[in-house]
Amino acid sequence: MNNLKIGTRLGFGFSLILLLLVAMTAIGILRLSSASAQTDEMITVKVRDERLIAEWGKIIEVNAARTTGAFMVREAADQKKLEALMAESSGRATQIQDQIGASLDDGELKPMFKQVLDTRKAYTDFRKAVFAAKNAGDLDTATKIYEGDMTQSRIRYLAALKAFADKQAALLDASAVEIQQQYKSGRTLLIMLGVAAIALGVFAAWWITRTITQPINEAVKVAETVSSGDLTSDIQVNSSDETGQLMNALKTMNTNLVNIVGQVRNGTELIATASTEIAAGNQDLSSRTEEQASSLEETASSMEQLTSTVRFNAENARQANELAISASEIASRGGSVVGEVVNTMGSINDSSRKIVDIISVIDGIAFQTNILALNAAVEAARAGEQGRGFAVVASEVRNLAQRSASAAKDIKGLIDDSVQKVQMGSELVDKAGQTMEEIVQSISRVTQIMTQISNASEEQSIGIAQVNDAITQMDQVTQQNAALVEEAAAAAESMQEQSAKLADVVSVFKLDGVSSAPALARPAAPARAALPRRTPVVAASKPAAARAPAAASTATAEPKAAAPRKAAVTTSDSGDWEEF
Secondary structure, three states: OOOOOHHHHHHHHHHHHHHHHHHHHHHHHHHHHHHHHHHHHHHHHHHHHHHHHHHHHHHHHHHHHHHHHHHHOOOHHHHHHHHHHHHHHHHHHHHHHHHHHHHOOOOOHHHHHHHHHHHHHHHHHHHHHHHHHHHHOOHHHHHHHHHHHHHHHHHHHHHHHHHHHHHHHHHHHHHHHHHHHHHHHHHHHHHHHHHHHHHHHHHHHHHHHHHHHHHHHHHHHHHHHHHOOEOOOOOOOOOOOHHHHHHHHHHHHHHHHHHHHHHHHHHHHHHHHHHHHHHHHHHHHHHHHHHHHHHHHHHHHHHHHHHHHHHHHHHHHHHHHHHHHHHHHHHHHHHHHHHHHHHHHHHHHHHHHHHHHHHHHHHHHHHHHHHHHHHHHHHHHHHOOOOHHHHHHHHHHHHHHHHHHHHHHHHHHHHHHHHHHHHHHHHHHHHHHHHHHHHHHHHHHHHHHHHHHHHHHHHHHHHHHHHHHHHHHHHHHHHHHHHHHHHHHHHHHHHHHHHHHHHHHHOOOEEOOEOOOOOOOOOOOOOOOOOOOOOOOOOOOOOOOOOOOOOOOOOOOOOOOOOOOOOOOEEOOOOOOEEO
């Protein structure tokens, strides 16, 4: 039950009380309804039946007197008048009989009511017999029936009606007693339910109040204990309702406070230790900063000399590059001239070959002319004297043909020799052209290499200038570090003061197994004066001695561009502090 929510418990208690009130109201209403129904039945049925029975008895007595009068009178008119009155009364009695019979539901009254009806019928039958005998003139029979059977039947009729009326009155009295008993029992039940409702209400109020106030009182005690700085309380959570959630929250808060205070105490000790180490580190950093400043001065001077040398090398490389470019242009023009010579030698070789062909044709013509002259001489010899002159001409023609053939052979030999020499010259010119091309290519490669060397020298000059700037900035940063050392020393001292104050603040809290820590003593941190700002010493640039240009290297590897300057972080061998 302790795990129920407070609202559920309150709702349960009030609902129980309301249920008892509803039960009391329902029982009261039921009892009142039952009493009202019984009272209504008693008034509307039983009391009415009692009144009707009384009227019925009067009607019987009246009709008995009328019967006697009608029997005694002598006049027929009087008898008829009395018989009419009797019939009217009998009709009223029949109505009463029907009303009583319609509302009759009791098992004991029905046989008695039937007895009344039977005796009435017997009485009315004897009465009719009396008047029938009288009307017939048989007075003796009429008198006999009147005095005997009719009178006896009337007595039995009245007795049955009286017994029925007595029984009805007894039932009426029993109903009144039953109503009174129901009233008493209902009152007793309502009193009992009221007492039970009061008892349950008191118990529910006590139980709900106890289950709410007891955890709240415990929560108040825990809060007072925490507010006094005692965090050693053992908080027990015995329910899961709102008060249990409150206790659980207080338990979590107490645990978190224990962790926080423990961490703060440990943190203050660590801060005190760290501040001491920072102070020592600041001293070490200050001395190394001083050494670094001296090293940077020397480095700046060396870098300035290196910058002058690299600039001189870059200027020499630029001039060598211009000379190589000029040589490359001259070699290119020489290569063009050699190409033209090669083309000219080719044309001469082609012309010589054509001349050889023409000489071959002339030699053939001379050979054929010689044959014709020989044939003409043979024919002139056959002709004798007549052909002597023709033979002389033929002989001269033959001589000319032989001289022409001899000259053609000589020219052909010279032309062949010239062609061979021209061919050899063409081959030599081709080789010269190839050599010039190789020279041009070599000079081009040299030009490229010199260009690359020149570019690399310029990039080296730029990179060294950046390094020089970086060293200058490093020197400035070193001076700034000196100022930061002083600030760090002041910060360390302030940190020690704050850690001591923090220790004093958390010392009021009491933890399990941990006594209140005393305030931490603040050691005096030695402060160093700020180092005076140094101006970087730049050595005067020294002109580099003129050097003879070296032979161009044929290597084709392209030098890498100078890497951009980066801030290097190096670790000193003497400690764990970093230098910038």
